[in-house]
Amino acid sequence: MDLPFAENYKIKMVEPIYRSTREEREKWIHQAHYNLFNLKSNQVFIDLLTDSGTGAMSDRQWGALMTGDESYAGSSSYFHLKEKVKSIFGFDYFLPVHQGRAAENVLFSVLVKEGQLVPGNSHFDTTKGHIEFRKAKAIDCTIDEAFDTNGMHPFKGNISIDKLTQVLEQHPREQIPMIIVTLTCNSSGGQPVSMKNLREIREVADHYQIPVIFDSARFAENAWFIQNREAGYQNKSICEIVTEMYQYADGMTMSSKKDGIVNIGGILAMRREDWYQQATVYNIMFEGFITYGGMAGRDMNALAIGLEEVTDGAYLENRIRQVHYLGNQLIELGIPVQKPLGGHAVFVDAKRFLQQVPKEEYIAQTLAIELYLEAGVRGVEVGTLLADRDPLTKANRYPQLEFLRLAIPRRTYTNNHMDVVAAGLKNIFDRRDQITRGFRIVEEAPIMRHFTVKLKRK
Numbered sequence: 001m002d003l004p005f006a007e008n009y010k011i012k013m014v015e016p017i018y019r020s021t022r023e024e025r026e027k028w029i030h031q032a033h034y035n036l037f038n039l040k041s042n043q044v045f046i047d048l049l050t051d052s053g054t055g056a057m058s059d060r061q062w063g064a065l066m067t068g069d070e071s072y073a074g075s076s077s078y079f080h081l082k083e084k085v086k087s088i089f090g091f092d093y094f095l096p097v098h099q100g101r102a103a104e105n106v107l108f109s110v111l112v113k114e115g116q117l118v119p120g121n122s123h124f125d126t127t128k129g130h131i132e133f134r135k136a137k138a139i140d141c142t143i144d145e146a147f148d149t150n151g152m153h154p155f156k157g158n159i160s161i162d163k164l165t166q167v168l169e170q171h172p173r174e175q176i177p178m179i180i181v182t183l184t185c186n187s188s189g190g191q192p193v194s195m196k197n198l199r200e201i202r203e204v205a206d207h208y209q210i211p212v213i214f215d216s217a218r219f220a221e222n223a224w225f226i227q228n229r230e231a232g233y234q235n236k237s238i239c240e241i242v243t244e245m246y247q248y249a250d251g252m253t254m255s256s257k258k259d260g261i262v263n264i265g266g267i268l269a270m271r272r273e274d275w276y277q278q279a280t281v282y283n284i285m286f287e288g289f290i291t292y293g294g295m296a297g298r299d300m301n302a303l304a305i306g307l308e309e310v311t312d313g314a315y316l317e318n319r320i321r322q323v324h325y326l327g328n329q330l331i332e333l334g335i336p337v338q339k340p341l342g343g344h345a346v347f348v349d350a351k352r353f354l355q356q357v358p359k360e361e362y363i364a365q366t367l368a369i370e371l372y373l374e375a376g377v378r379g380v381e382v383g384t385l386l387a388d389r390d391p392l393t394k395a396n397r398y399p400q401l402e403f404l405r406l407a408i409p410r411r412t413y414t415n416n417h418m419d420v421v422a423a424g425l426k427n428i429f430d431r432r433d434q435i436t437r438g439f440r441i442v443e444e445a446p447i448m449r450h451f452t453v454k455l456k457r458k
C-alpha cells in the first residue's frame, strides 16, 4: 500500500474557530448586506476569502520577529531582506513597502501617465485600480484558452503574443510605459505563465523597447508549475527556475502577503537606478524611509525567511497538493471548476453551476452566499462585482467568466476542512435547479466597489 500524503509540518499553536448554525448565518449575512467582506471573522467557520496575509508563519519566522532590528535607518533586517531579494530575484534596487498595492502605487508614480496603455495578463484588481486612477488603461492580452474553463491548457496565465504585438504595433512607444505579467495569474484562476511565454514576452518587449514588470505575488507557485508542467524543467530546482524567470523582467512588485508567507508587507525591486531614484522620493513621502518603507524591522526579517521557505520544493509540493485535494474532490462530484487546477485557489465556475441565475443578478456572488449559508465557508466572487463598471460608459462590465474563488491560506487549514468545503458545495449542487434568483446593488463605491457594495435579494 502506498503511504498516504501528509502535511510536512506539525502544529505548535492553535486558534479555535466557531462552527455556527444556519440560523445565525442567515442573520449575519443579512446584517452584512450580503457582502462577505462585511462579515466579522468570528462569523466564519472556514475562511477562504483570500490567501492574502492569512497564512501561518513557521517557528523560524516567529523567531525572526524577536531578532528584528527596529532602527529607523540602516536596519540589519532591511539588509537581510535586501540580500534575499538580490539572491532570489537578482535585482539590485529594492524598496520595502507596506503591501503589494503600495509597490504598484510607488512604481506607477514613476512610470504611468494619463492616456497610456498597460498590456498584461488579466491585471489584478488593485493593479488595474492604480492604472485607472492615473487615467491610463489596462489591456488584457491573456490567451483565449484561459476563458474555456474545461480546456486543459497547462499555462492559462500566458499572454497572447499576437494580442500583445498588436497593441505594441498600433500605439507609439511613449504610450506604453510597461508590460505587466502577473505570476500566477489570479484573475484567470491562479493559472501559471510558462517560461517559454516569459521568454517570448521579453523578446517582443526588447523589439519595441518596452519594460517588463512582474507582479510577483505568487512567483514560487508559478515556478512549481513550470517545474511540473514544462518540458526541460523537471530537474531544475525552484530557485534555479525563479532565477531564470526574473532574467526576463526589468522590475517587480510583490505582495508579500502571499508567497512571502507573512501577514503584511511588500516588495518593489528593479534593475534600473533612475527608476529607483525617482521611486525613492515617492516612497519616502507615502511609505517611509528607504530602509523600512512600510514595514517594521521584525516583519522584514520574517519575510526574508518566508522567501527562503516558499522556494523550497517540499513546501510547494504540500501547498499545491492541498489545493488540488479540494479541487479534485469537486471534480469527482461533477462540480464545474477551472481546469487544470491552479496554484492558490479552486475556482468554481458559477455560470455553469447556477445556470438559472441571470448575469444581471451576480451569479458568482449568489453562489458565494449560498456556500456561506450552507457551511459557514467564506469564498469570494470573482465576477461582475469585481469587474466593476466601465470607467467611461459606467455600464456594468460582464466578464466572460464568473467564479467563486476558494483561496486556501498557506499552512493554515487541514484536509478535514477541505472535506467540509466539498460537502457544502455538493449539497448546493444537488439543489442547484431551485436557485433561480440572485441580487441587486443598493449602494456602491465609484472604484473597487466589491469591497463595500451593499446588496438586496432579488
Ligand SMILES: *Cc1c(COP(=O)(O)O)cnc(C)c1O
Pocket (backbone or CB within 6 Å): 052, 099, 100, 101, 102, 124, 126, 127, 182, 183, 186, 215, 216, 217, 254, 255, 256, 257, 258, 265, 266
Ligand atoms: C494581492 C495582490 C496584489 C496586491 O497586493 P496587496 O498586498 O493586497 O496590496 C497585486 N497583485 C496580485 C497578483 C495580487 O495577488
